[in-house]
Amino acid sequence: xxxxxxxxxxxxxxxxxxxxxxxxxxxxxxxxxxxxxxxxxxxxxxxxxxxxxxxxxxxxxxxxxxxxxxxxxxxxxxxxxxxxxxxxxxxxxxxxxxxxxxxxxxxxxxxxxxxxxxxxxxxxxxxxxxxxxxxxxxxxxxxxxxxxxxxxxxxxxxxxxxxxxxxxxxxxxxxxxxxxxxxxxxxxxx
Amino acid sequence: xxxxxxxxxxxxxxxxxxxxxxxxxxxxxxxxxxxxxxxxxxxxxxxxxxxxxxxxxxxxxxxxxxxxxxxxxxxxxxxxxxxxxxxxxxxxxxxxxxxxxxxxxxxxxxxxxxxxxxxxxxxxxxxxxxxxxxxxxxxxxxxxxxxxxxxxxxx
Ligand SMILES: [Zn+2]
Numbered sequence: 001x002x003x004x005x006x007x008x009x010x011x012x013x014x015x016x017x018x019x020x021x022x023x024x025x026x027x028x029x030x031x032x033x034x035x036x037x038x039x040x041x042x043x044x045x046x047x048x049x050x051x052x053x054x055x056x057x058x059x060x061x062x063x064x065x066x067x068x069x070x071x072x073x074x075x076x077x078x079x080x081x082x083x084x085x086x087x088x089x090x091x092x093x094x095x096x097x098x099x100x101x102x103x104x105x106x107x108x109x110x111x112x113x114x115x116x117x118x119x120x121x122x123x124x125x126x127x128x129x130x131x132x133x134x135x136x137x138x139x140x141x142x143x144x145x146x147x148x149x150x151x152x153x154x155x156x157x158x159x160x161x162x163x164x165x166x167x168x169x170x171x172x173x174x175x176x177x178x179x180x181x182x183x184x185x186x187x188x189x190x
Numbered sequence: 191x192x193x194x195x196x197x198x199x200x201x202x203x204x205x206x207x208x209x210x211x212x213x214x215x216x217x218x219x220x221x222x223x224x225x226x227x228x229x230x231x232x233x234x235x236x237x238x239x240x241x242x243x244x245x246x247x248x249x250x251x252x253x254x255x256x257x258x259x260x261x262x263x264x265x266x267x268x269x270x271x272x273x274x275x276x277x278x279x280x281x282x283x284x285x286x287x288x289x290x291x292x293x294x295x296x297x298x299x300x301x302x303x304x305x306x307x308x309x310x311x312x313x314x315x316x317x318x319x320x321x322x323x324x325x326x327x328x329x330x331x332x333x334x335x336x337x338x339x340x341x342x343x344x345x
Contacts, residue, residue, distance in 0.1 A: 040241035061249040149233040
């Protein structure tokens, strides 16, 4: 059943991509609707700022539209789009750094938590605590944890996205979560 | 920590049948696995962050307009010039012959052959340019209408 549904959605995605490739904007709108949460989510995990993430997500979809002709279907469409998002994020981070903004970490090694959209929706203390503990983790660990748990990416997808060996991804996930757990225990969250 | 334990713990997030064998014999890892699963539960309960509501609309508004297949905008002027030159050529060929229609049109004003040629070239160019503009307007009107339909459907 699940496999049938996955097959059906994959099948209709290919149809949407083909139609978008021939200039059907309605089909592309449908593609955006299917992928906007993950594209925005990945940008947010890289940049840690909702405004910048929205900007990059918009830029990414325009680039995806322009380059749809180059998508051959040899990789998953989401993997292909994530690479575009990642490249835009790296470019944005370089620009922000040049302009004197901190990307991810500042002197204390923590992120301005108020800029995270989670801060708006989190009412529960536990979740606020987890968010804070995540914010205190070094960037490389937080990114892998976020991509794995919040974006539901597989090891292979994270490895491709970050251009790291799978072993390194697993190590960072393990190290990061071990640190996160210690930090949560100190906060009385378990 | 034993190497075997570390190796197993590194794979706590995998779905792997091999894990079961070590977990049956190592109480440390069983405890560790329980707290690991609890951490995963906590992380999975974190509220999702959906894309902003206006992202779709912003993307659609910023997409490049589809290019008209018939006559690209920047070539309209070139087409007008070519047509104007065509008219000029016709006028030059007709210069010697006595065409009543040509004569009657310009009979009110006495025109030399050269000014007749220029006049016809100007008329030709103007007609071509006007036709081009008409096409341009038509294309942009249908284009923006399509955009509106898309944006309405997106809501
Ligand atoms: Zn063990």
